[in-house]
Amino acid sequence: MSLSFRRLGEQDLTQILEWEHFCFPSEEWTEKMIQTHLEFHVAFGIGNPETQCYALVCETPWEIEIFRIATLPKFRKQGFAKQMLENLFLEFPKKEFFLEVKESNEAAIKLYLSAGFLELERRKKYYPDGSTAVLMKRNPIE
Numbered sequence: 001m002s003l004s005f006r007r008l009g010e011q012d013l014t015q016i017l018e019w020e021h022f023c024f025p026s027e028e029w030t031e032k033m034i035q036t037h038l039e040f041h042v043a044f045g046i047g048n049p050e051t052q053c054y055a056l057v058c059e060t061p062w063e064i065e066i067f068r069i070a071t072l073p074k075f076r077k078q079g080f081a082k083q084m085l086e087n088l089f090l091e092f093p094k095k096e097f098f099l100e101v102k103e104s105n106e107a108a109i110k111l112y113l114s115a116g117f118l119e120l121e122r123r124k125k126y127y128p129d130g131s132t133a134v135l136m137k138r139n140p141i142e
């Protein structure tokens with residue numbers, strides 16, 4: 001199955017809000033946060049035919065930070081998030097990738113490890129709910 005990978009823009013704001021609601025219940029970003037993200041950073045969707053997984057990403061001249069990656073619940077465990085990461089690595093082949101993830105989010109940590117991220121450090125009480133963050137990094141392929 002060939003998946004379409006595309007850059008999301010302001011026209012996708014309402015859709016992203018809806019995805020946030022399904023993917024991050026009680027932790028979804030607000031409309032203002034997503035709007036600001038789309039203004040200053042980048043977002044991507046992947047799927048066939050409709051978007052099944054999306055990512056909110058910050059690009060600097062040196063690195064990429066993944067703020068959010070999520071697969072819509074009914075499409076999980078079918079390889080969409082892994083495909084999203086592989087497409088991001090192709091989109092930004094020379095950049096280091098960073099992210100932080102809740103220590104309790106085993107699915108995401110396994111996903112990142114399987115995509116070549118390594119743990120850098122843990123930060124206790126990092127999130128508003130008091131949970132620990134795992135900081136992870138992936139180096140570009142030489």
Ligand SMILES: CC(C)(COP(=O)(O)OP(=O)(O)OC[C@H]1O[C@@H](n2cnc3c(N)ncnc32)[C@H](O)[C@@H]1OP(=O)(O)O)[C@@H](O)C(=O)NCCC(=O)NCCS
Nearest residue numbers: 068069070071076077078079080081082107108110111114
């Ligand atoms: C984490 C998340 C993005 C994974 O998306 P996905 O499309 O289901 O992931 P994939 O099917 O591409 O899985 C790739 C690998 O991740 C790991 N993985 C994914 N879901 C898993 C789960 N529920 N339990 C354990 N490992 C899991 C596996 O190693 C898997 O490889 P495998 O299938 O060969 O074993 C998805 O569960 C999600 O959207 N969660 C809610 C949002 C979130 O927490 N995002 C991350 C923090 S921003």
